[in-house]
Amino acid sequence: MSTQATMTPVxxxxxxxxxxxxxxxxxxxxxxxKPTLTDDVRVxxxxxxxxxxxxxxxxxxxxxxxxCGQCTTACHYFQATGESKYAPMRKMELYRRVxxxxxxxxxxxxxxxxxxxxxxxxxxxxxxxYDSCSECxxxxxxxxxxxxxxxxxxxxxxxxxxxxxxxxxxxxLHAEQKHMGTIFGASAAALMKMxxxxxxxxxxxxxxxxxAAEVMVLSSAVDLxxxxxxLLATAKVMNHLGVDWTICSDxxxxxxxxxxxxxxxxxxxxxxxIVAAAKRxxxxxxxxxxxxxxxxALRWNPMVKGEDLPFDMVYMSEYMGRMAKEGxxxxxxxxxxxxxxxxxxxxxxxxxxxxxxxxxxxxxxxYVELPSGREYNWCCGGGAGIFLLERATRLRDESFKxxxxxxxxxxxxxxxVSCASCRLNFEAGRVKNHWDKExxxxxxxxxxxxxxxxxxxxxxxxx
Amino acid sequence: xxxxxxxxGPAIHWSLIILVAGVIWRLLGVLVLTRGADLSRxxxxxxxxxxxxxxxxxxxxxxxxxxATRYQTIMAYFxxxxxxxxxxxxxxxxxxxxxxxGASWPALPNALGVAIGTIALVSLxxxxxxxxxxxxxxxxxxxxxxxxxxVATPLVTGLMAFAHIGPRYETMLAIHILSVAVLxxxxxxxxxMHSFWFIFSRAQSGLSYAHKGVRI
Numbered sequence: 189m190s191t192q193a194t195m196t197p198v199x200x201x202x203x204x205x206x207x208x209x210x211x212x213x214x215x216x217x218x219x220x221x222k223p224t225l226t227d228d229v230r231v232x233x234x235x236x237x238x239x240x241x242x243x244x245x246x247x248x249x250x251x252x253x254x255x256c257g258q259c260t261t262a263c264h265y266f267q268a269t270g271e272s273k274y275a276p277m278r279k280m281e282l283y284r285r286v287x288x289x290x291x292x293x294x295x296x297x298x299x300x301x302x303x304x305x306x307x308x309x310x311x312x313x314x315x316x317x318y319d320s321c322s323e324c325x326x327x328x329x330x331x332x333x334x335x336x337x338x339x340x341x342x343x344x345x346x347x348x349x350x351x352x353x354x355x356x357x358x359x360x361l362h363a364e365q366k367h368m369g370t371i372f373g374a375s376a377a378a379l380m381k382m383x384x385x386x387x388x389x390x391x392x393x394x395x396x397x398x399x400a401a402e403v404m405v406l407s408s409a410v411d412l413x414x415x416x417x418x419l420l421a422t423a424k425v426m427n428h429l430g431v432d433w434t435i436c437s438d439x440x441x442x443x444x445x446x447x448x449x450x451x452x453x454x455x456x457x458x459x460x461x462i463v464a465a466a467k468r469x470x471x472x473x474x475x476x477x478x479x480x481x482x483x484x485a486l487r488w489n490p491m492v493k494g495e496d497l498p499f500d501m502v503y504m505s506e507y508m509g510r511m512a513k514e515g516x517x518x519x520x521x522x523x524x525x526x527x528x529x530x531x532x533x534x535x536x537x538x539x540x541x542x543x544x545x546x547x548x549x550x551x552x553x554x555y556v557e558l559p560s561g562r563e564y565n566w567c568c569g570g571g572a573g574i575f576l577l578e579r580a581t582r583l584r585d586e587s588f589k590x591x592x593x594x595x596x597x598x599x600x601x602x603x604x605v606s607c608a609s610c611r612l613n614f615e616a617g618r619v620k621n622h623w624d625k626e627x628x629x630x631x632x633x634x635x636x637x638x639x640x641x642x643x644x645x646x647x648x649x650x651x
Numbered sequence: 652x653x654x655x656x657x658x659x660g661p662a663i664h665w666s667l668i669i670l671v672a673g674v675i676w677r678l679l680g681v682l683v684l685t686r687g688a689d690l691s692r693x694x695x696x697x698x699x700x701x702x703x704x705x706x707x708x709x710x711x712x713x714x715x716x717x718x719a720t721r722y723q724t725i726m727a728y729f730x731x732x733x734x735x736x737x738x739x740x741x742x743x744x745x746x747x748x749x750x751x752x753g754a755s756w757p758a759l760p761n762a763l764g765v766a767i768g769t770i771a772l773v774s775l776x777x778x779x780x781x782x783x784x785x786x787x788x789x790x791x792x793x794x795x796x797x798x799x800x801x802v803a804t805p806l807v808t809g810l811m812a813f814a815h816i817g818p819r820y821e822t823m824l825a826i827h828i829l830s831v832a833v834l835x836x837x838x839x840x841x842x843x844m845h846s847f848w849f850i851f852s853r854a855q856s857g858l859s860y861a862h863k864g865v866r867i
Binding site for chain 1: 676677679680681682683684685686687688689690691692693694705709712713715716719720723727782785786787788789790791792795840842844845848849851852853855856857859860862863864865866867
């Protein structure tokens, strides 16, 4: 390992990151675990999962649909393809059938008039709840009944986990995280290696495993195995703020393939070490890396009692926004017209709208809101793990055109995103469409516009 | 027992019993289920309460979706309001309600009743035309068509009886009452239950998004 401190870039550009990533994703398909259970058991487990996860909320939503068709207006996959099977209302049909046959008040009747669920039904469901629903929640915004289709889709993902019907790419990463605790091999050793590289080549310190710190920062596999600039930027920002921060080698991964695949127990299990580490070091704030689904995985995790936690969980953009509002981020002005894409998971399904905009304001940006912005933002088409699915390429590419036209309509030259998955999907769309826009990550943009010299970690004011 | 006596007697009474019992059974069957707990900390301590706004705010689509939803929203409003007025506003209906409950109120002039009934029927036809013309959007199932038919029939037969068109008045009236009886029986098992569900469904989503600080 080189010990020479130099500012020559050693990390690849994001375009190279994206290309390298595409190769790695290809390998996932071969690594996917094969089903081990009999067909009957798989069906039974799927049904049992849906029964177990159905509460009054789900029952009411399943009862409420009147087939008014308005959700089709809101769904990027339906709008991009015009194909009826992608209508959001159809993504809950199988769940409704299970509900009506097993739980609903007229189940004795529905057992007579509806077909039992077969494995083939579940196989067909896979495309509807993985490939063609990013759980973005936009259909809920138009539904006159306010049905939360995204959460119904999520329960069906859980059922498909039980039925061993997770798409291969997600299944491979799910298995890796479940059995090895890593994603794309991003182990604690990979973290240490990246930290060393950043120190040696950029002279930027990343405090790892401090016994106590005010702020605990998470990283993500994308940053550790491919996009070193992400972690580098995070470190620069934290050091600039001069807060007492650390990364814990026993709880650093933001990404959660329990949540993405629909495996509730793995979702919870991945969160536990992070919470334990944050408690151990006495953190007041836990900063989640720019990894969209990590926000609901941690901040909005329904299984972790928030009132008992001695710390706040905030998204990277949220944290920087708060610092910007307090005047603690000193940023140089940014050139050109800028727009911002709200990741579904931090925007409509997360509520962190104002903070990223406050960061851009602190850079004196010529900021323009996307048409259909904020709560009404269109998904980029790659959320909820869909970016990883080769089979969903057409759906992603077609639906991205909605995003592309939206950004074009603003006249902005740069679109800022704050989610690694969105960013990879934007990058794919940019390359495929020879798009003349720049796609930037919020944290990397901020790191590039920090004014003063970075303060060594732990020496400055406390958070 | 004549057809009219059957319609006015056991048919409508039993259908009402099925309607009420069925609605209660279906509502209770769902509402007694446990509520899932979201243990995460709300964005604002009292923010969740704001979620109840969705019950009202969702009565009209957001400006974001105006173009796509305008036709259907306006027609649906015409249909719901006109139907409600006719159901409780014309003399024979008020007399029927009075026979059951004792309550009574002034009726609309007959001509106005016919006009509003016609509006209800025309808007209902406008809605089914759209459903039929855009099958990919509506993904209709058999229940959608049965429900439409069973809602349209009382409107058609009621207007015919009121205007003395078709068979003998007594027969027409009997057919009208029987069509209502069929509608009552169908109601608790069909999507017509949305007249109750909408409150719960909107409130639930409003609350779960308000929990995260999002206004839907």
